[in-house]
Amino acid sequence: MRLLLASRNVKKLAELRRILDAEDVAGVEVVGLGDVPEFPEAPETGATFEENALAKARDAARATGLPSVADDSGLAVDALNGMPGVLSARWSGGHGDDEANLRLVLAQLSDVPDERRGAAFVCAVALVTPDGAETVLRGEWRGSLVRSPSGANGFGYDPIFRPDGEERTSAELAPEEKDARSHRAQALRSLLPHLRALRG
Structure with missing residues (x-):
């Protein structure tokens, strides 16, 4: 079975493939947006992670005819009333400028x-199948924010996020350690029974 992860982020693709391998989900070939013909992607305008994930998965399933998974994730900071939240990737103005986003959050705190x-860290993951069935699940990883970035693994806000019970930031964790605990890993793992059912 081909499964489309509606993302161009190679790190997210690698993470989903690692989780499927680790959980022994055979017979699922994960492909990304770079592996299918291009289609118009709607902008992320939802007020919640769930809305954004669902919109992306719906677009992908409709355009490709493949069962499609999409996620939307971000950082919810207590002292900022849950922001940057769905605006995490463009908190500093431009989309995907990790360094500027991280610096802005540190300055605000x-x-x-x-x-x-x-x-x-919060992640909503949506699975939409060509027959229109929809599943949306959520994972959350609690921690606190350190005062200066540390670590080279991961991306986004990983270098300033220290998970509860850890001395290291998530950017200092090995990929397999992160896979065991992260918000995205939690959400993707909760999706596995649905993927197994789809595969038949």
Whole structure:
């Protein structure tokens, strides 16, 4: 069975493939947007992670006829009332400028004491099949934000996010450690029974 992950992010593709391998889900070939003919992708205008993930998965399934998975994820900072949230990738203005987004969040928290720097990585993942069936699931990874970036693994806000019970940031964790605990891994794992059922 071919499964489309509606993303061009090679790290997300690698993560889903690793999780399927680790959980012994055979017979599923994960492809990305670069592997299918181009189609118009709607902008992410939803007010929630769930809305954005569902819109992306619907577009992909409709355009390709493949069962499609899409995710929307971001950082919810307690002291910023849950922001940047769905705006995480474009918090500093441009889309996907990880460095600028990270610097802006740190600047906004510069006066916030360590004990009030709680945050969570949140991920909503949607599966839409060509027959129109829809499943939306959510994962959340709690932690706190450190004062300066550390670590070279991961992307986005990983270098400033320290998971609860950890001394290291998520950018200092090995990929397999992150896969075991992250918000995206939680959401994708909760999707596995649905993928197994689809595969038949």
